[in-house]
């Protein structure tokens with residue numbers, strides 16, 4: 001039986017999603033846990049998308065495969081044509097399609113460490129070699145990544161903003177890197193959190209316009225609050241989109257997802273409210289971290305990676321028992337830090353209340369040990 005499994009998967013660890021609200025209810029008997037672990041939209045779903053979802057009809061027929069109208073709408077935002085847009089069952093599927101279309105076993109893929117875990121997972125599935133380049137001061141070390149590229153490199157991932165650190169790359173450095181990278185390599189810029197970035201940040205599509213072997217990934221999961229409908233989209237050149245499209249499953253984007261996204265695109269009010277909430281939460285949390293003497297990376301996204309003074313898993317567990325679900329950096333290649341999604345003002349305040357109590361406990365213990373010793 002063990003011989004049945006592909007060799008590349010024998011030492012493979014599957015993706016571990018974060019703890020769910022239901023698990024915390026069941027395990028700790030907490031009625032209303034607060035989930036700040038999956039970088040979701042704390043305001044919920046775009047009301048326009050919700051309304052459109054209520055009217056979804058014609059579910060008995062296979063919906064159109066090409067989604068021409070939707071692709072045209074997404075392309076128009078950047079003055080591109082629909083053949084430059086590729087759609088997926090979440091942007092995660094688009095990462096997998098890039099591997100399916102371009103990566104042979106033993107090819108190399110370059111990525112930062114830590115970065116979004118899916119890149120490395122897909123490398124394992126496709127028996128490719130993941131070349132991980134450590135971040136420098138929490139940011140992609142683009143010079144080192146360039147040096148890591150060889151004749152076997154097929155994909156280079158830049159996650160901007162980076163998950164799990166939240167940090168972003170400086171636009172000038174990004175431009176220089178993109179210009180220096182061989183045109184035979186597909187540059188995959190994962191911008192799942194693009195909408196949360198400041199005005200001075202890189203828009204991957206600007207890089208694509210100068211460098212056609214580029215794939216810019218976006219998602220409906222975050223800013224529109226549509227994680228459950230599973231919809232991601234990518235901007236690329238028609239030469240890249242064509243092979244990716246040829247290997248995807250037919251009808252990979254469900255009709256409800258397409259309908260919801262078409263409505264969410266026009267929901268300016270929801271997008272503005274989501275961004276305001278994020279900015280306000282960010283200011284509050286950085287203020288509180290400073291007050292508590294905890295250091296955090298500057299974020300360009302809707303989550304913050306903060307340093308704790310105990311093992312990250314221990315801090316995560318202690319918060320969990322108090323009804324606050326965050327992500328431990330231990331499992332994300334970021335030991336000593338927690339990744340906290342920015343929530344509503346009430347959620348953020350509840351998190352800080354519990355964190356402050358824990359910090360006092362840790363410091364009390366350290367002081368006690370110090371006295372005794």
Ligand SMILES: Cc1ncc(COP(=O)(O)O)c(C=O)c1O
Pocket residue numbers: 038039089090091092093116159162163190192218219220221227231232
């Ligand atoms: C870097 C990054 N890319 C993509 C996604 C979202 O993927 P999807 O569009 O499949 O929901 C996430 C979500 O957590 C992410 O952090």
